[in-house]
Amino acid sequence: MGKEKKIRIPLWIYPSTEEKLQKNYEADNCKSPSEFIEKAILFYCGYLSSEEYKQYLPNVVVSTMQGSLDAFEDRMATLLFKIAVELCMLLHVTAATNEIDTDTLSRLRGLCVEEVKRLRGAVRLEDAVKFQNGDE
Template identity: 45%
Template sequence: MEKPDKKVRFALYVNQSALDLVDENFEKDNCLSKSEFIENAIRFYVSYLSSNTNIPYLSTVVMSTMESLLKENTNRLSKLLFKLAVELAITMNVVASNQGVDKEVLNTLRGECIKEVKKTNGIFTFDEADNWQKGL
């Protein structure tokens, strides 16, 4: 197991604008201190400079970022699909309680709806369904 590097104090001369950037951003990066932020920036920049010779590092960073974005997107879609399924279940129960639909008619309608949804790539509005039912 590697020992952590011992912190060393030294003089650092930077432009005020660079120091202002550190002041504005170190907490956004969840750093506990400006020194930690500067150390992270140095490590990042060195990795950037060596990226031409260190393709595996870049691949890891890109893959990690993509996986994170994909996971977040999957969570959002799952929540939206759940909400949609609840609303659809409510709608089906309301319609079923008010209509006596024959099983054969329901199976035919299901087949027609599958064709229509495939044809429109799932973009099917209530108005389109109303027009379809009226034969327009």
């Protein structure tokens, strides 16, 4: 449209519409009523096109959201992997410094599963220390 040459067309409008045109074209940062009318026509054509593509737009939104969710999933997977590595290191250090028999370890696992369920994953070191010291 930048290199296109403008053409003159006849335009018949009601006086009340012309009043609205005069009142609003400067508010839209248009240099002339003619520019305002052209912008209005282009806007309305875009609106009509979007009506034709109502099925297309939801697919674009879903595709965009899926891309964002995929990136989020990758980031979370990376963070969970790093946490798992740190936890594995902690478990090996704990196992190396404490002599725990298989039966005690099995009972502790059951106890921990129940505790995590009860606390909905909000386990705190302070609570474990209290339990181990017999305060609970």
